[in-house]
Amino acid sequence: MAESRRIKQEHDVKQEDISSDEDSESTGLEMDDEQAFLPVPKPVAPYIPSDSDSNNVYDSSSESENETYAMLETKGKYQTNTALCLQQGLADLYINNQMCDLDVKVGRKVFHCHRVVLSAVSNYFRAMFESGMKEANDNSITLNSISPMCFKIILDFMYCGFDIFYVDTVEEVLEASVLLQMRNLEEECIKFMASNLGTNNCLDIWKLCERHNCRDLAKKARNMALKEFEKVMADTDLVRLEQDVLVSLLRDRDLKFSSEDVLSEAIMNWVESDPENRSGSLMFLFKYICLPEVSGEFLYTRLLKNDLITDNPIIKEKVDDALRCHLIPTEKDNIMMKQTTFRSQGSYRRVLVVIGGNITEDDILRNVSCWDEVTECWYSLQSVPHHIGEDFATCLLNNNIYLTGGSRALDQAVWYSPQENDWHSLPNLNHGREGHAMIAVQKCIYILGGRSFKRKTTNKLVAEIEMYQPESEAWDIVGELAEPVELFAVGSVDSRIFTYGGFDENGPTSNINCFDISSKTCCLIFTMPLVDRCLKSVQLQPDKVLLVSGTGNVSVHTGGDSFETCFKLQTFNRDRFGLTIDGDSITVVGGIGVDGRSDKIENLCIQSKKLLPRANLCIPMDGLQAHSVVLLTENLLQHGMSIGEPELVAFGVPVSQKADMKPKRVVERV
Structure with a gap:
């Protein structure tokens, strides 16, 4: 010693x-x-060998020198x-x-x-x-x-x-x-x-351990940040806090907080700590807030007259809507339906809605069902009121689902209200089509491309671009594609709409159309690195479009003249699948591949570059459309996914179609 x-x-x-x-x-x-x-x-602490041990180790009569070394390793090491x-x-x-x-x-x-x-x-x-x-x-x-x-x-x-x-x-x-x-x-x-580990350093430790693959401590630190969010925000230097860390917490369903006021305050404090560089992120961050759940006092005193809010018309409108919920309670349901982030599990529920699809070559569905993560059940919703056939198109605007065209309803258009669980008619399209795409930009709906075998021209592809404004209740032709295409992906950046790939009159194409909403002009800007089949897209951010191809290529376009291929899903080989985004979760639904139709519902993980299981369809299908929407919980009544022809109770159904109806089974999830 x-x-x-x-x-x-x-x-x-x-x-x-x-x-x-x-x-x-x-x-x-x-x-x-x-x-x-x-x-x-x-x-x-030293190990003191016994006499017998010492004799065994050092005895010159041991069978071999190797045996002696082996005994040294096991008995004497350290x-x-x-x-x-x-x-x-x-x-x-x-x-x-x-x-x-x-x-x-x-x-x-x-x-x-x-x-x-x-x-x-x-x-x-x-x-x-x-x-x-x-x-x-x-x-x-x-x-x-x-x-x-x-x-x-x-x-x-x-x-x-x-x-x-x-x-x-x-x-x-x-x-x-x-x-x-x-x-x-x-x-x-x-x-x-x-x-x-404490609330003052858990964020730093979480990121450090993630970097060095220390999974247990990283998980422990992250869980502390989620459970003690309010104290973590108070103890953290917001100037040093990176946006991706804040977003990762805000989007987590396990985040614990006392009220939406807390989340709003955290976002405002983070932006105000460096307004010159962070004010542009405010709109992106506010999608993680359910503004109607923010208190009226906070809306009025902290947000309504804040320069960061008043300088952004879109956020200002959302704040005004949230205030209206407090002033006119009857408006709350309608406004709640428009929220992108939703955490409450009481009167409202965010669900994955699946529309249409094929279960066989001959069975083309018009059923609508939804998957609820909370109850882990499928529910049947009101079916589309007419036969839509294949290659129809859908999009979301203010939590409402808009549907147009299809092989059996080229010029028909309807919209679905999650609040009412019902479909409503829209004016017919000027140019009927299938294999087209829809996208909502600046409170308007645009329809691009597609084909129509009813056209009298040799080229059956549709060049005309149509726009619908809910206030005017009319479809207007606002331009033409530079290269008419069908079965393509679509996205938007700022006031421009892009079409990606698809088929032109000569076959598969890698060209990209760019339609400028302001000037109503369209041109080809550049070609993608490769011709890929079955492109699907989701809008990650207002200035970022993510694309997934049938061969598993995952790419990103940000509106410029470059197209970034991020990675390839090694085991993915599927066509006619659905693709949607729920917050930051990108979900792939169904599809068809070499092994037949798929019943898989999977989340695309950008970090691991893999598809992670989420749920399963009740029956394998392809050619469907999927969206994440908010429903009233009272509409989740009929368990199971309806597969077949419900009674036609709505408008615009030809008698010949009614005669062809065959009842199908209802598949229940047990």
């Missing part, structure tokens, strides 16, 4: 010498005593007095700079070390010295990515077994331990961070 105390005293003297010499800018040594664990030697003596001896050599054969330059400091010790503890140094590189033979090496104080802590750990961690430096030590491939030091850092 006297020897251990002597080494400890010499170590403290050496540490004081290095600390006093080191540049304060590079070390960051000034800390309170409460922030650190005291240096504690960590020698393992458990004898020799191990403790060796550590004490190495610590003594290190503290007194004796028999050193390597100088390690870190910043302005030079550390005298022993190659054998560095190689024994760090795979990084072992690989360096065994590589035959220049550093392997030099008496001096330089480390550029580690601070002197950090390397001093690492050497103390190597030679003496001391754990000297500080709250402010443990992250740097962890980074260095990963670089130097010191797994035991990495584990000690993780233990220290876990014991010091």
Whole structure:
């Protein structure tokens, strides 16, 4: 014990010498005593072998030398007095700079070390010295990515077994331990961070552990941020908080908070901490708030007259609508239906709606069903009031579903009200079509492309672009595609609408049409990197369109003249699938591939580049459309997914179609 105390005293003297010499800018040594664990030697308790053990190990009559080595490995490894003596001896050599054969330059400091010790503890140094590189033979090496104080802590750990961690430096030590491939030091850092985890550092620890694949601690830190969100926001330097971290918390269904006021305040504080660079993100962040649930007092005092809100007409309108919910309670249901984020599970429910589809070549559905994540059940909704056939199109506007065309209803148009669970008629299209696309931009609905075999021209593709304004209740022709196409993907950036790929009159195409809403002109801007089949798209953000192809290629277009291919889903090979977005969750539904029709409902994970299981259709189908909408819970009455022809009670159904109706079964999910 006297020897251990002597080494400890010499170590403290050496540490004081290095600390006093080191540049304060590079070390960051000034800390309170409460922030650190005291240096504690960590020698393992010695194992004292019995006489019989000693005889067995060292007996010259052992059967072989290999057997002796094997017994040494199992009985003596790290458990004898020799191990403790060796550590004490190495610590003594290190503290007194004796028999050193390597100088390690870190910043302005030079550390005298022993190659054998560095190689024994760090795979990084072992690989360096065994590589035959220049550093392997030099008496001096330089480390550029580690601070002197950090390397001093690492050497103390190597030679003496001391754990000297500080709250402010443990992250740097962890980074260095990963670089130097010191797994035991990495584990000690993780233990220290876990014991010091709090609301003031859980976000930093979460991101750090994610970066280094420390899953358990990353999960623990994230869960703390979700459960203690209000305190975390109060203890966090919002200027340093990255947008993706804030968004990741806001969109999580496990987020705990006392009211929507808290979330609104967090967003406003984050933007106001750097308004010059963050005001442009306000509209994107506000989609994670259910404004009608924000208190009237907060809406009036914090948002209504805030310059950041008044300068953004779209957010200003949403705030006005939310205030109207408080002033005119009868308006609340209608306004709640328009919300993009919805957390309440009382009177309202966000569900995945599936429309139409094929279950066989001859069975083309017009049924509408929805999947509820809360009850994990399918429910039947009001079916489309007429036969739509194949290749119809749908889009969302203010939580209402608009549907047009299809092979059996080329010029018909209807819209579905989730509030009423009913369909309503719209004026007929000027140009009937199938294989077209719809998109809602700036409160208007646009129809582009498609084909119509009723056209008298040789080319059956439809060039005319039609627009519908709910206020005017009329379809107007507002332009023409530069290259008419069918079975393509569609997206928008700012005031421009893009068509991606599809088929022109000569076959598959990789061209992109760009229609400018303001000038009502259209042109071909560039071609995609490759011709791909069955492109589907979702609007990730107002300025970002994500596309998924039938071969699994995932791409992003941001409106410029470049097209970024992100990655490929290796096992995905499917056509005629549905694609929708629920918050930030991108969902792939059904489709048909080499193995037939699919009943899979999967979430596309951008981080892992994989499809993750979410649910299953009651029966495999393709050619469907899917949307995420908010419904009144009272409309979730009929369990199961209806597969067949319901009684036609609405308008516009020819007698010949009624005669062809065949009853089908109703598939229930048990």
